[in-house]
Amino acid sequence: MGTLSDYVGSGFCEMNAADGPREHYKPLVARFDDFDLGALESRMALIESLLRRQGITFAVYDDEQGLERTWPLDIVPRLISASEWDHLERGLTQRVRVLNAFLDDLYQGEQQIIRDGVIPRWLIESSSGFLPEAMGISAPNESRCVISGIDLVRDGEGVYRVLEDNLRVPSGISYVLENRVAMTRVLPQAFSRYRVRPVAHFGASLLATLRSLAPAGVTDPTVVVLTPGVHNSAYFEHAFLARHMGVELVEGRDLVVDGRIVYMRTTRGLDRVDVIYRRVGDEFLDPVVFRPNSLLGVPGLMAAVRAGTVSLANPVGNGAADDKGIYPYVPRMIDYYLGEEPMLPNVETYLLWEPDHLEYVLDNLGTLVVKPVAEAGGTGIVFGPSSDHHTLEDLAKTLQSDPRGYIAQEVVQLSTHPTFTDKGLAPRHIDLRPFVLSGPNGVEVVPGGLTRVALREGSLVVNSSQGGGSKDTWVLID
Amino acid sequence: MLSRHAENLFWIGRYIERAEDTARLLDVTYHGLLEAGSEREPSEVWSECLEMLMLEDEGIDTSETVGERLIADRSEPGSIVSMVGRARQNGRTTRELLSIEVFEALNDLYLFLVGRDLVTEARDRPYEVLRTVKSSCQAVGGSVDACMPRGEGYRFFLMGQRLERSLITTRVLRVWHRRAMQLGTQAAFSEWVRLLRSVSAYEAYLRTFKAAMEESQVLAFLVQSPDLPRSVLHCLRMVENLLDELDMGDMGVQVRREAGRVRSLVEFADISRYVGEGLDGFLETIEAGVLGLAESVEKSYFRPAGPIFMHSYEAF
Numbered sequence: 001m002g003t004l005s006d007y008v009g010s011g012f013c014e015m016n017a018a019d020g021p022r023e024h025y026k027p028l029v030a031r032f033d034d035f036d037l038g039a040l041e042s043r044m045a046l047i048e049s050l051l052r053r054q055g056i057t058f059a060v061y062d063d064e065q066g067l068e069r070t071w072p073l074d075i076v077p078r079l080i081s082a083s084e085w086d087h088l089e090r091g092l093t094q095r096v097r098v099l100n101a102f103l104d105d106l107y108q109g110e111q112q113i114i115r116d117g118v119i120p121r122w123l124i125e126s127s128s129g130f131l132p133e134a135m136g137i138s139a140p141n142e143s144r145c146v147i148s149g150i151d152l153v154r155d156g157e158g159v160y161r162v163l164e165d166n167l168r169v170p171s172g173i174s175y176v177l178e179n180r181v182a183m184t185r186v187l188p189q190a191f192s193r194y195r196v197r198p199v200a201h202f203g204a205s206l207l208a209t210l211r212s213l214a215p216a217g218v219t220d221p222t223v224v225v226l227t228p229g230v231h232n233s234a235y236f237e238h239a240f241l242a243r244h245m246g247v248e249l250v251e252g253r254d255l256v257v258d259g260r261i262v263y264m265r266t267t268r269g270l271d272r273v274d275v276i277y278r279r280v281g282d283e284f285l286d287p288v289v290f291r292p293n294s295l296l297g298v299p300g301l302m303a304a305v306r307a308g309t310v311s312l313a314n315p316v317g318n319g320a321a322d323d324k325g326i327y328p329y330v331p332r333m334i335d336y337y338l339g340e341e342p343m344l345p346n347v348e349t350y351l352l353w354e355p356d357h358l359e360y361v362l363d364n365l366g367t368l369v370v371k372p373v374a375e376a377g378g379t380g381i382v383f384g385p386s387s388d389h390h391t392l393e394d395l396a397k398t399l400q401s402d403p404r405g406y407i408a409q410e411v412v413q414l415s416t417h418p419t420f421t422d423k424g425l426a427p428r429h430i431d432l433r434p435f436v437l438s439g440p441n442g443v444e445v446v447p448g449g450l451t452r453v454a455l456r457e458g459s460l461v462v463n464s465s466q467g468g469g470s471k472d473t474w475v476l477i478d
Numbered sequence: 479m480l481s482r483h484a485e486n487l488f489w490i491g492r493y494i495e496r497a498e499d500t501a502r503l504l505d506v507t508y509h510g511l512l513e514a515g516s517e518r519e520p521s522e523v524w525s526e527c528l529e530m531l532m533l534e535d536e537g538i539d540t541s542e543t544v545g546e547r548l549i550a551d552r553s554e555p556g557s558i559v560s561m562v563g564r565a566r567q568n569g570r571t572t573r574e575l576l577s578i579e580v581f582e583a584l585n586d587l588y589l590f591l592v593g594r595d596l597v598t599e600a601r602d603r604p605y606e607v608l609r610t611v612k613s614s615c616q617a618v619g620g621s622v623d624a625c626m627p628r629g630e631g632y633r634f635f636l637m638g639q640r641l642e643r644s645l646i647t648t649r650v651l652r653v654w655h656r657r658a659m660q661l662g663t664q665a666a667f668s669e670w671v672r673l674l675r676s677v678s679a680y681e682a683y684l685r686t687f688k689a690a691m692e693e694s695q696v697l698a699f700l701v702q703s704p705d706l707p708r709s710v711l712h713c714l715r716m717v718e719n720l721l722d723e724l725d726m727g728d729m730g731v732q733v734r735r736e737a738g739r740v741r742s743l744v745e746f747a748d749i750s751r752y753v754g755e756g757l758d759g760f761l762e763t764i765e766a767g768v769l770g771l772a773e774s775v776e777k778s779y780f781r782p783a784g785p786i787f788m789h790s791y792e793a794f
Contacts, residue, residue, distance in 0.1 A: 052589070053582055053586065053589075054578070054582065055570070055573075055581065055585050230567065230571045239570070240574075242574045243573065248480055248483075249574050251482070253482070254480050254481070254482050264480060265480065265481045266479055266481060267480075267481055267484045267726070267779045268726065269729075
């Protein structure tokens with residue numbers, strides 16, 4: 001008996017069409033026929049021990065207590081056909097090009113998009129991610145979204161939609177690379193039936209992109225990764241990226257600014273730094289300019305950035321473009337800057353400052369999902385269908401008093417994928433976070449991305465901080 | 479290399495060395511107690527052990543469970559589990575500088591300690607737990623030797639390890655000798671064995687001098703042997719070489735001078751002169767010298783002071 005050939009999906013199933021497995025999944029189904037559940041279980045155990053031994057973990061609480069969670073990787077890979085990927089790649093490229101253009105217009109241009117009445121000024125100026133401190137700071141090649149993660153979902157009809165843009169400090173790329181390495185060790189047989197686009201060159205691509213941001217006149221720039229430190233939940237990734245690029249991983253206290261130049265403290269004295277890939281949030285970067293009590297940043301850093309002696313990736317202020325209240329305007333931006341139709345549609349979104357939207361939302365709270373505009377990682381989200389009466393009543397009051405602080409969306413029935421569970425292979429909802437680089441040669445999409453899985457049956461919450469898992473994502477070559 | 483990273487590696491070396499030495503001393507102490515039967519008061523033997531580990535001022539009570547606590551108690555900063563936890567924490571913050579084998583060795587040891595009911599195991603079968611700790615610490619050192627490039631990171635790790643080792647050997651000898659002086663009689667053979675085992679030198683001593691325990695010979699062996707990896711001289715020579723290899727120009731002059739001074743104090747001492755009352759003072763001088771040297775390493779390479787740190791920052 002086959003573990004995948006007997007599988008029955010639910011909702012929009014990534015693997016099976018109405019008449020059996022989709023063409024590109026057929027070799028995988030055949031391969032899984034060689035395994036019984038016991039064989040899959042032992043491979044799952046191998047994955048867990050592999051990742052655990054190498055310390056591939058996340059959500060570190062108190063390390064001394066040994067409470068890190070091993071990164072959860074599922075044994076069944078998610079497959080994307082070449083033609084499907086071609087569509088996604090072009091859609092993502094289009095979107096990131098436009099977001100770059102928008103941010104450049106906003107911070108360094110004439111704010112033409114506001115003058116032309118496409119986006120209201122008050123909306124931008126009321127965004128917590130919009131930083132007047134970033135006005136006039138230039139970005140080479142319009143690379144504002146140097147590295148971004150665009151969250152995609154596939155709805156009940158199988159249409160890929162953009163759920164949100166992450167343009168500040170998106171995490172997850174290290175897990176894309178580690179997932180691939182682990183899968184080649186645990187399931188080598190499956191790879192032999194496919195040609196899969198590689199992801200291993202990412203470190204080199206990122207380094208080349210970061211080097212291209214060097215201040216004028218610096219021919220051999222020193223690049224560093226700036227981390228908030230070992231207690232940050234994404235610390236593993238920060239170290240991973242530094243290691244894969246072969247550059248120093250620094251904390252704020254390792255850097256010092258003198259005469260508007262940034263240096264790092266080494267055993268041989270001070271070394272000049274030219275490009276900082278920072279994984280510290282905007283408001284913590286420089287206590288002189290932003291939060292004065294931040295210990296994670298570097299006093300004087302923004303003065304150096306402004307003087308043009310050092311470049312930040314991503315630059316400050318990108319939050320203005322991934323604000324969820326601005327997200328509904330991205331299709332209009334695509335039309336405005338490129339004169340094109342969006343290739344990847346948004347999810348239907350309601351703006352609570354529009355009276356008719358607000359009225360609709362208040363009448364239908366029980367079927368909608370409500371999200372705070374400036375949060376990430378699934379924080380503060382309320383699912384109408386799974387909330388009780390009191391929660392919804394409180395929510396209605398909040399929305400009326402702070403309409404700019406939230407958006408409401410139709411609940412997307414995410415597509416499902418066969419996933420190893422304690423009851424065998426069963427459907428679980430998934431999404432996809434592809435990673436996009438903006439560099440000297442334009443926009444480059446890393447093949448695939450991070451597929452996140454809602455491990456709880458029926459759940460639509462895929463965030464790893466809330467019990468989500470992951471899958472290796474294979475982009476196939478025809 | 480970043481000063482913070484150098485400091486972390488230096489301390490990984492120290493913590494792992496200390497964890498290994500603690501395991502060895504606990505093992506010897508457990509066995510010493512079993513062999514000595516009712517001859518000695520256990521709490522007295524444990525206080526000696528604490529003193530050898532420089533934990534005498536930590537207010538650790540020496541009741542029955544002290545051995546388990548020194549292995550498994552997370553609230554005890556000097557316990558093996560605490561030290562390994564700190565070493566691994568440092569390893570996580572310098573992961574990109576350690577080869578993957580070194581990090582895995584460190585992580586394996588940590589997972590061995592936290593992945594079980596350590597308190598119970600430390601009580602029921604201390605020998606096995608301690609043996610695993612010792613061999614796992616050596617696996618860390620071994621993977622450093624086999625896999626790390628001979629750069630600053632490697633050298634600072636080794637420097638931390640050898641400074642710590644020379645301190646422990648000096649301390650063990652000092653505490654042991656003080657007690658021998660108190661007893662006033664010639665130490666029993668089993669006591670000599672305990673001393674030599676505490677620094678992993680028993681077999682080496684037998685091969686060199688046969689089973690003849692002669693005080694000045696044992697002392698000279700542990701302090702001045704050029705071949706014994708735990709002798710004070712062997713460790714300090716290594717530290718001196720590492721400082722030379724680092725080649726830090728003016729920055730390193732002061733530290734190298736200090737290393738040379740302590741090393742020659744050890745190398746050229748006439749140990750036979752110190753047999754008896756004088757030894758304690760001699761060992762005390764060495765101990766202070768090594769501690770001072772470790773402090774100078776920290777000051778020179780990890781926390782250099784300079785006018786630049788007094789800067790006032792401009793906003794714009």
